[in-house]
Amino acid sequence: MKVRVFVSLKNGVLDPQGRAIHHAIEGLGITGVNDVRAGKMIELDVEDTVSDADLETMCKQLLANMVIENYRIERLAA
Template sequence: MKLRIFVTLKPGVLDPQGKAIGKALQGLGFQGVNDVRQGKLIELDVADDTTDAAIDEMCRTLLANTVIENYRVERA
């Protein structure tokens, strides 16, 4: 089973990489970009019988820092 794990910073957490991307886009002449938030996409291929609880544990233990990040699992 293929999974996509989207990891993003929680609202209110400073995102210096997002700010740098936003400034770079402005510097390149792109208009209308009001805000940029940067995150990660992790693709996993796991056994079909992998439980939701095991997937959640993977995310909470290693893939996301749940103090400052949210994650969302999508089955691809």
């Protein structure tokens, strides 16, 4: 089974990568983009026996920095 974990910075946390992307978009002459927040997506191929609790543990202890980041887990249909 495929599982995707989306990790993003919490609101209020400075996002230098997002700012750099926003600046580059403006450099392309594109207007109307008010803000950019960058994050990461981690795709896992797991056995059906991996529980939601196991995924939560992975996220909280390894994949996301809980002080400054949020995460969302998405199980993909087979």
